Each structure stands twice: as structure tokens, then as C-alpha cells.
Amino acid sequence: MNRPRWIRYARSLRSFWTTSLEAELEYQLNLVVELLAVLGNLAGSLFVLTLLAGPSRQLGGWSWSNALVVVGIYTLLDGFTSALLQPNLSRIVNHVQNGTLDFVLLKPVDSQFWLSTRSFSPWGLPGIVAGLLLISWALIHSGEPIRASAVLLAAILMVAAACILYSLWFLLAGLSIWFVKVWNATEVLRYTLVAGRYPITAYPPALRMVFTFLLPVAFLTTVPAEALLGRGSWPWAFGSVVAAALSLTSTRLFWGVALRHYTSASS
């Protein structure tokens, strides 16, 4: 019984994901729906991007094929959201409303870990695959040489982006401890993060500030895309990693405070 802590958590994670995979595979028609949704969304985004770029085929100083890298990263993160964030974090609201959060808190695992990793939806995979394909296609067509160091930096920044995205979702979903019914509050994020489909320079300067410091959309898509294209700058990369570390720590502190305010459903 005295196995190291991380082994216990890794085993829990494995059984969480195998069970949710089995449950999700009951609904195989979802794969068709999800494939159609990803393809439709991609086609729509590319169409609007073409309209925006106009005859000069530029958007905010980015050429059309470079801007595609941003769209690709957006699609990838959207897939990650469907696979992990949405199935888990949008349920926190239900747990609070129905009082089932009590059961989670009684389990001998960290409650934030349980709430964040309990489910895994394979229906996010089409988005992830489509995103990766689009990124590679756009990179090959950008005409820039692909360097291993750039890819490595981009990979690190993508992980940072995923951490920031997770923190945003978790903070918003955790607000339900106070407001009880923030049903679909997480949908707010899905709609505002749409801003990440376009390079940050496509926005007016005031909004760029908002999208960097307030709602860090810039770190989610533009910064990793620049790194992939070999234009990554150290201050931005450093900022991205710091932002990720800060936001992860803040979720931890936030959850501690939130639990102290949790009063259970019936009391």
C-alpha cells in the first residue's frame, strides 16, 4: 500500500481514461458528428481568413500561409479542449449544483486532480489530428526552413499554452462554488477564445493588450506559431512560460480558497 504517490496517481489516471474510453465508444456515431464538425469549422475558418486577407493575402502583417499556422494551432487546442477540458471541467458546475462534489471530496485523491482528469473524450482527437496536419501543411508551404530548435521551442510553448488554457477553464468552472449555477459558463471561454484564430497583430493595439495580459489569447496561438516559423523571441517565450507557471499556481490557490467557501448543496 505504500507505493510512491505518483505511481498511485498514474494508475488512477490509467483506469480513469480506460473506463471513460469504454463508455464513450458506446456512442460511435459521435465520431461522424465530430469529424463533420471539425471539417466544417476548418473550412469556414479558412474561408473567412481568405476573405479577411483580401487581394493582398495578408492579415496583420502575416502572410496567408503563415496565418494558417495560427489556425492550425487553434484547431489543435480546440481538439485538446474537447478531449480533456470540456468533459471534465464543465461537470464541476453539476457537481456543485447537485451536491455530488461531496463525494469527490471524500475520495482519497486530490480533488483538483480528480475533477480535471476523470474523463477523456476520444472525440477531441479529430481536432488534434486536423490541427497537426494543417500546421505541417502550412509550414511546408511557408517556404521557411524548418529547424529542430524552432520545433522544440514551439513544443514547449504549446505545453505552456495548454496549461494556460486549462487554468482559464478551471478558474471559470470553479466560480460555480460561489454562483452555483454558472451552467455553460465555460462556453463563454469557447466563444471569446475564438479571437485566437487570427494572429494577435490583426487586432487594434488596445485589444492586443487585452489579449496579452487580461485574456492571454496571444500566448495560446500567436506565440507558439511565431516560434514554429523561426521568429520566436526570448522575451515572449519567457513570458509564456511564466504565464503558464503563474496560472497553474493560481488554480491551486484558487481551489484551496474555493473549497473553504464550499457549503454543500443541502446546507
Add this chain to the structure above:
Amino acid sequence: MTVRSLQIARVLLSTQYATMLEYRAEIALWALSGVLPLIMLAVWQGSDGAAAAGLSSTKLAHYFVAAFLVRQFSVVWMIHVFEEDTLQGKLSPQLLQPLQPLWRYFAAHVAEQVTRLPFVALMMGALALLQPNLMWWPNARELILGIAAIQAAFILRFLLQSVVAMLCFWSERAAALDRLLLIPYLFLSGLVAPLQAYPTAVQKMAWLTPFPSMVAFPAALLAGEPVEIGRGFLQLGIWCMLLYPLLIWLWRKGVRRYGAMGA
């Protein structure tokens, strides 16, 4: 009979309004989530595509701010509640009441619009303070017709989502279909781009679907753009007339299949 209907409507709306007020934090967040047209406005204003499509900066601003208002007052989440209610059997007690349950959902949506009103007014006020050049006053005729068009667009969206929601009687995961429904709504309704910017062929195809009636038509009307008012309303009317009988028919077929999960 009419007195009774009015009474039912009054009670339904006031109880739903009370529920919505209780959860106003959620509604404030929902109102915030409707900023997509404003984000798109920011991108369009700095892009080369707008000039190429012959859209001036003020024209874009008026159109997208109007689209923002349309979106705020035509939000429909029918399919998600209905899925939950059928799956958990919450629909069963409603079926015992001498009132078509769909009316209850409809009343909830209308009550939510009323609750949302102050939040939207606040957001418009903030927008007017920060960016006064985006604002304009529509004349009385545009305003009245615009509000009528928004309400018609809301009814059309409610009917369309309810038709899809009826599939909950046949499938456990009908809400997944909402993701599919959202795609044409995003790209063909004029929410992310004014339809004038589309190539003519795509424009024509879009107008054959119900989606432009949901955003582009009411927004253009509010923004004071020259639109064929009669045709726009006719289109809204025709789509509603097509969807309403379909909804009732699906409801009748579906309720018979309804196994009241867990009962």
C-alpha cells in the same frame, strides 16, 4: 379561453423570470460570451479584405454592433436543457400537466432575454464610452422593425433548435448535433463576416438557408442599411411556417417513444 391563456402566460413568464433573476451571475457571463461580433469587427477593421469588399469602416461598425445586439437577444439553448430533461426523466411530470411542455421552455428563453437586458445595456454603455464613434441612433422606424426582426429571428432559431432537440427522444446524445448546427449558423448567418463580403455564389446559397434571416437580416435592418424589408420578413415567416408543423409532428411521434429514462 383567451383569459386563461393570458393567465398561464403571465404565470409562466413571472416564475421563469424569478428563476432567471436568481441566476443572474450566469446570465452576465452569457451576455459576455456574445462578444464574438465585436471581436470580428476589430479584425475586419484592420484587414485589407474589408476595403476590397467595398465596406467602409463606419458601415462595418454599425453592422457588427447591430449583429452583437441581434445575437444577444436571440440566444437559444433549448437542445441542451431538453437533452438533460429527457435523459433524467424531468420531462415526465411536465407531461402530466395540461400544458404543452414546449411552452415552458419558450417562456424560459423569453424571461432570460428580459433578465439580460440590463447587462446588454451596460455593455452598450461601456462600448459608447470607450468607442463613441462606433455608435449611432437608428430612427424610430428602423428601431421598431429591427426589434420585430430580432424577435422573429429568435422564434426561428428556437423552432430550429427545438426540431433538432426532438431527436433526444430517439438518441441519448442529440446535443452533439448542436455542434453541427452551430457551423452553418456561424459562417452563413453573417455573424463572423457581413454577407456582402462573400462571393456572389456563396451569398446566393446562404440566402437559400434559414441562417441569414437569423442575424444578417435583422442586423442590416438595425444598422440602417438598405434592405428589402418585405422579403426579409416573408423569408422569416416562411421558415417558421415550415418548421412549426414539423416540430409538432416530431413532438407527437417522439413523446410516444419516450421511455422516461429511469422510470
